[in-house]
Amino acid sequence: MAAPLPDLLESIIGVAPDSALSRLRAVRPDIVRHTQGSHDVLLSPADPGGLSLPERALIAARVAEASGHAALTRHYRSLLTERGKPPPDQRLDTIQQHVERVATAPGTARPAHIEALLACGLTARDIVALTQIVAFVSYQVRAAVGLGLLADGPAP
Amino acid sequence: MRATRFTLEAVDWAPWLEPVAAETATPAQRTALAASPQADSAYFRTLANDVDSLAERSPLFHAVMYVPRGLKRAERELATVVTSIINGCIYCSSVHARRFVELTKRPEIIRALYEEGLDTPLEPRLRAVVDYAAKLTREPVAMTVADLAPLRAAGMDDLEIHDLTNAVAMFANANRLMQTLGEPVSPDSATSGTAA
Numbered sequence: 001m002a003a004p005l006p007d008l009l010e011s012i013i014g015v016a017p018d019s020a021l022s023r024l025r026a027v028r029p030d031i032v033r034h035t036q037g038s039h040d041v042l043l044s045p046a047d048p049g050g051l052s053l054p055e056r057a058l059i060a061a062r063v064a065e066a067s068g069h070a071a072l073t074r075h076y077r078s079l080l081t082e083r084g085k086p087p088p089d090q091r092l093d094t095i096q097q098h099v100e101r102v103a104t105a106p107g108t109a110r111p112a113h114i115e116a117l118l119a120c121g122l123t124a125r126d127i128v129a130l131t132q133i134v135a136f137v138s139y140q141v142r143a144a145v146g147l148g149l150l151a152d153g154p155a156p
Numbered sequence: 157m158r159a160t161r162f163t164l165e166a167v168d169w170a171p172w173l174e175p176v177a178a179e180t181a182t183p184a185q186r187t188a189l190a191a192s193p194q195a196d197s198a199y200f201r202t203l204a205n206d207v208d209s210l211a212e213r214s215p216l217f218h219a220v221m222y223v224p225r226g227l228k229r230a231e232r233e234l235a236t237v238v239t240s241i242i243n244g245c246i247y248c249s250s251v252h253a254r255r256f257v258e259l260t261k262r263p264e265i266i267r268a269l270y271e272e273g274l275d276t277p278l279e280p281r282l283r284a285v286v287d288y289a290a291k292l293t294r295e296p297v298a299m300t301v302a303d304l305a306p307l308r309a310a311g312m313d314d315l316e317i318h319d320l321t322n323a324v325a326m327f328a329n330a331n332r333l334m335q336t337l338g339e340p341v342s343p344d345s346a347t348s349g350t351a352a
Contacts, residue, residue, distance in 0.1 A: 020314075024314055024315060024318055025318075027225075027315060027318075028219060028223065028226075028318070028319075030215055030216070030218070030219035030223065031216065031220060031223075031322060033215075034212050034213070034215045034216035034219065035216060037212040037216075038209065038212040038213060038216060041208040041209055041211075041212055042209055045208060049206075067296060068296075069296070069297055070297075098336075101336070102332050102336045103332075106244070106245075106331060106332045106335040106336050107243065107244035107245070107335055109335055109336035113336075114172045114173060114337075123205075124173045124174055124202075124205040125205045125206045126206075127173060127205075127337075128173070128202065128203055128205040128206040128209070128337065131332065131333055131336055131337055132203075132206060132209040132213070132333070134332055135328070135329040135330070135332040135333050136209075136329060138325075138328040138329055138332055139325045139326060139328050139329035140325070141296055141297075141325075141328075142292050142293075142296050142321065142324055142325035142328050143322060143325040145292065145296040145297065145299055145321075146292065146317070146318065146321025146322070146324075146325065147318075147321070149299060149300070149301055149303065149304055149317075149321075150304075150314055150317060150318065152301050153301030153304050154314070155308065155313065155314050156308075
């Protein structure tokens with residue numbers, strides 16, 4: 001069997017190998033595998049389509065930052081620095097406005113917002129990927145917080 | 157017509173993007189759809205536009221919601237209803253409220269949450285689930301280890317708390333996809349909308 005890839009959530013929380021928390025996560029191997037797998041295909045897809053790798057890092061960094069999660073914000077900001085900030089233009093503005101909406105007020109989205117993204121040249125695949133990135137980081141922040149609580153306050 | 161009320165009735169969902177059609181799906185899209193809770197739903201066919209993320213998300217969703225042991229399924233469903241109410245996701249709350257009722261035969265709990273709000277009186281263990289789900293949804297970074305105390309007092313072990321956390325987190329995800337790639341519609345209007 002191949003050596004396990006580094007697990008982002010465990011490194012964010014600081015879960016030691018063979019700790020109680022590491023063993024607890026191992027009870028749910030599919031959650032561990034597909035949480036990391038989702039991160040990898042969304043942030044570093046082999047074919048990014050019309051949503052560039054810098055844009056993907058920017059979106060994730062913004063969602064982490066809006067949530068207030070310091071460690072995940074650092075992770076995605078450093079990925080963004082590595083990739084370089086995407087050049088500002090109207091397309092990027094439209095993307096960022098939609099990211100803000102999906103992250104903080106998803107109930108206010110309407111068809112016109114999707115039409116605006118299509119009008120900027122995003123495809124259906126790009127729009128789903130953008131939405132999945134926002135949705136994934138929203139998941140990841142809460143999974144990280146819950147794991148952190150179990151790390152800091154183990155059962156008596 | 158857009159559905160605007162939380163309900164225990166079935167609600168449909170109408171996409172704002174063209175879903176992948178079964179007849180033109182690639183082999184990878186067919187595989188990812190087959191691993192999704194409902195391969196033929198407009199929602200999963202919309203997500204199939206970005207096939208690699210769907211291929212990771214469906215097994216993640218399955219593991220979070222349905223894998224045996226740990227937190228009882230009904231309590232996972234309840235947590236996702238709480239998250240969906242806070243995020244305003246009428247479709248998600250309808251589906252998972254009905255699952256909770258199928259498992260528990262206790263529709264009165266859902267009605268109380270819908271009609272009286274999340275502060276409605278509940279037995280201690282359900283109260284602990286609702287409070288943890290609500291805070292993790294609304295202000296995750298404000299949580300402290302003190303937020304685990306009511307769960308532990310209600311008898312939850314770490315695996316159950318882990319499962320509860322992931323159910324809430326999964327619906328931070330689901331509610332965003334569901335509300336921004338399409339909208340909830342009442343079943344009759346969905347039929348006429350398709351015909352139109």
